[in-house]
Amino acid sequence: xxxxxxxxxxxxxxxxxxxxxxxxxxxxxxxxxxxxxxxxxxxxxxxxxxxxxxxxxxxxxxxxxxxxxxxxxxxxxxxxxxxxxxxxxxxxxxxxxxxxxxxxxxxxxxxxxxxxxxxxxx
Amino acid sequence: xxxxxxxxxxxxxxxxxxxxxxxxxxxxxxxxxxxxxxxxxxxxxxxxxxxxxxxxxxxxxxxxxxxxxxxxxxxxxxxxxxxxxxxxxxxxxxxxxxxxxxxxxxxxxxxxxxxxxxxxxxxxxxxxxxxxxxxxxxxxxxxxxxxxxxxxxxxxxxxxxxxxxxxxxxxxxxxxxxxxxxxxxxxxxxxxxxxxxxxx
Numbered sequence: 675x676x677x678x679x680x681x682x683x684x685x686x687x688x689x690x691x692x693x694x695x696x697x698x699x700x701x702x703x704x705x706x707x708x709x710x711x712x713x714x715x716x717x718x719x720x721x722x723x724x725x726x727x728x729x730x731x732x733x734x735x736x737x738x739x740x741x742x743x744x745x746x747x748x749x750x751x752x753x754x755x756x757x758x759x760x761x762x763x764x765x766x767x768x769x770x771x772x773x774x775x776x777x778x779x780x781x782x783x784x785x786x787x788x789x790x791x792x793x794x795x796x
Numbered sequence: 797x798x799x800x801x802x803x804x805x806x807x808x809x810x811x812x813x814x815x816x817x818x819x820x821x822x823x824x825x826x827x828x829x830x831x832x833x834x835x836x837x838x839x840x841x842x843x844x845x846x847x848x849x850x851x852x853x854x855x856x857x858x859x860x861x862x863x864x865x866x867x868x869x870x871x872x873x874x875x876x877x878x879x880x881x882x883x884x885x886x887x888x889x890x891x892x893x894x895x896x897x898x899x900x901x902x903x904x905x906x907x908x909x910x911x912x913x914x915x916x917x918x919x920x921x922x923x924x925x926x927x928x929x930x931x932x933x934x935x936x937x938x939x940x941x942x943x944x945x946x947x948x949x950x951x952x953x954x955x956x957x958x959x960x961x962x963x964x965x966x967x968x969x970x971x972x973x974x975x976x977x978x979x980x981x982x983x984x985x986x987x988x989x990x991x992x993x994x995x996x
Contacts, residue, residue: 676896678847694908714846718868763869763894786884787880787897787898790898791900
């Protein structure tokens with residue numbers, strides 16, 4: 675599971691009002707190289723919940739001096755974009771779980787795939 | 797990349813070992829997948845450097861194709877763990893890094909991904925196996941998730957039909973000439989358009 679994907683995932687447990695961001699508890703993380711594309715990264719940044727990304731990076735011990743708020747003119751800062759590229763697209767959670775911050779319900783991550791399925795009465 | 801190259805590439809994608817009938821699992825043929833993705837990429841430029849979602853990805857033919865065509869990232873969504881295992885094997889065989897996947901029920905996704913994806917591609921269950929209406933649910937979810945376009949395969953009787961939906965115009969459906977030419981033998985039917993107007 676990449677952090678770009680994690681940034682979009684929410685808990686849908688019944689009754690939960692804000693099941694976001696899901697707390698990452700990782701037991702296995704890997705870094706998988708992916709070709710850098712400045713246009714793609716710059717376009718993704720406005721779609722992100724930036725604070726959730728920083729939080730996720732911290733949970734994985736991958737904060738790498740990413741700023742807690744977005745810098746202006748980030749599109750022109752290649753060094754910054756490369757850092758974002760790495761955290762969004764190259765760092766992957768292979769094993770672990772995602773925890774709903776409200777209900778505590780845990781969604782397992784196995785072989786890199788988070789399982790968001792709820793059982794019938796959830 | 798030429799269409800023929802893309803098609804022969806997609807022929808390498810492993811399909812379902814034991815397709816589950818109730819989930820309407822069957823592999824999207826490399827020809828249809830290739831044709832669809834080739835058009836989306838070359839005519840509409842909706843794949844390269846885009847964030848793409850593949851709803852009901854199964855073993856991942858469409859996602860693999862999108863990744864090969866340089867999607868920024870393609871995320872596959874499917875309910876079935878066995879299909880996702882095969883998908884993962886395919887991703888490893890192809891050595892692709894721009895793919896991710898989520899196990900979930902597309903029909904219960906809600907609006908959490910609202911407009912997050914540039915493009916949604918899919919070959920959804922048609923609702924022919926005691927799961928009537930699932931194709932429409934997939935479409936609704938797709939339309940809420942996509943900020944630019946949804947590309948979907950739908951069935952009218954025995955013909956596979958391809959449609960392009962332009963967004964965010966309020967559910968206007970365009971039928972581009974190039975798309976119909978690609979499917980000259982399977983003309984785009986008016987049925988889905990009428991169906992969508994009534995049910996959305």
